Amino acid sequence: xxxxxFRDILSFDxxxxxxxxxxxxxxxxxxxxxxxxxxxxxxxxxxxxVGDGTENLLYSWGSPRIVYCTHMDTVPPFLPPVEKEDRFxxxxxxxxxxxxxxxxxxxxxxxxxxxxxxGLLLLSGEETGSYGAKAFARTDFRAPYLVVGEPTDNRSVSxxxxxxxxxxxxxxxxFHSGYPQYGISAVDLFVDxxxxxxxxxxxxxxxxxPTTWNIGRLSSDNPQNILSPSLSxxxxxxxxFATDGMIGDLVSSLASDRLAVEALGGDEPRRxxxxxxxxxxxxxxxxxxxxxxxxxxxxxxxxxxILTAHRPDEFVLKSDLEKAVQQYRYIYEQx
Numbered sequence: 001x002x003x004x005x006f007r008d009i010l011s012f013d014x015x016x017x018x019x020x021x022x023x024x025x026x027x028x029x030x031x032x033x034x035x036x037x038x039x040x041x042x043x044x045x046x047x048x049x050v051g052d053g054t055e056n057l058l059y060s061w062g063s064p065r066i067v068y069c070t071h072m073d074t075v076p077p078f079l080p081p082v083e084k085e086d087r088f089x090x091x092x093x094x095x096x097x098x099x100x101x102x103x104x105x106x107x108x109x110x111x112x113x114x115x116x117x118x119g120l121l122l123l124s125g126e127e128t129g130s131y132g133a134k135a136f137a138r139t140d141f142r143a144p145y146l147v148v149g150e151p152t153d154n155r156s157v158s159x160x161x162x163x164x165x166x167x168x169x170x171x172x173x174x175f176h177s178g179y180p181q182y183g184i185s186a187v188d189l190f191v192d193x194x195x196x197x198x199x200x201x202x203x204x205x206x207x208x209x210p211t212t213w214n215i216g217r218l219s220s221d222n223p224q225n226i227l228s229p230s231l232s233x234x235x236x237x238x239x240x241f242a243t244d245g246m247i248g249d250l251v252s253s254l255a256s257d258r259l260a261v262e263a264l265g266g267d268e269p270r271r272x273x274x275x276x277x278x279x280x281x282x283x284x285x286x287x288x289x290x291x292x293x294x295x296x297x298x299x300x301x302x303x304x305x306i307l308t309a310h311r312p313d314e315f316v317l318k319s320d321l322e323k324a325v326q327q328y329r330y331i332y333e334q335x
Contacts, residue, residue: 001322003083005033006101010081010090013099014097016073016128017109020053026122038111043119051322058141062116066335068107068294068328070099070149070302071126071133071288074308082105087315094304094316096126099149101294102321104305106328117334118141126288133288145273145335146295147328151286151316154323156272156280160300161208162239163266163286164247167232168193171258174222183239186231187220190260196254205240208269208282211247213294215239234264238284239267249297267291273299275334278327301327 013236014022043059081090140242175183220231267290
């Protein structure tokens, strides 16, 4: 495996919003690499503009029946790569530049043997709402099978949780904090809301387990000696087959004249294709897979662990990358 190329892509900062330059870099370098490895079986390249200068890249060998797919953007902050004897550390090492590298290596290997009817799809914006995947789903391209690269410890994802997002706005009444009885604190309203969420009796799914939620973009910019007149935040659920249909009703039931709720959408929990010979397990993270509706049969599989993705100690083992390449080749032969 050409780990020099992997070091190069890890050294390129492609945090979400800056991946336009990275896609141009990849288009040039992948073309050079394939020209050396499989000069007699080169793919066509489709560059899809998805707005703001960002693009998707689709490499096609023949008429693809199976497409390997992952994303080019990473979460911030950028962390430069460190190569050790057994691993690569750095941002994107497993999520998801390790997937780019393993999928490209597998495709080059297949192409060098004269094989066709497969593709490699590299998408923008997965970490910020899958806008690249949504744009590609609007194209006329269709293929029976899709393999999405995410860090899964080289296990096929049998099912994954859905998502539901909400914007919350709490309205209080500002007053001197020495006399809280004359005002209404938006922070107190928020705390009461959180306690009600914690007390909600949500059923546990036999396959996907409990429903979880997280709060982000929390803002209440009031002085410390004045009751907060307003607080806003985002509420983000990881839903299961047992709860996906009830989350909207639950959050709406907690709305009031002092709490405005706006549903921001999401996706449903989903079962995914697996193949004999590769271990499978459910997952709790999201991916581009639910949005790529132009592929009826979808898999999720890749090197590295989701437990280090997005963390400052993100890494991928070289042995896991090599195993992923063999698994991608195996899936091609099976499908």
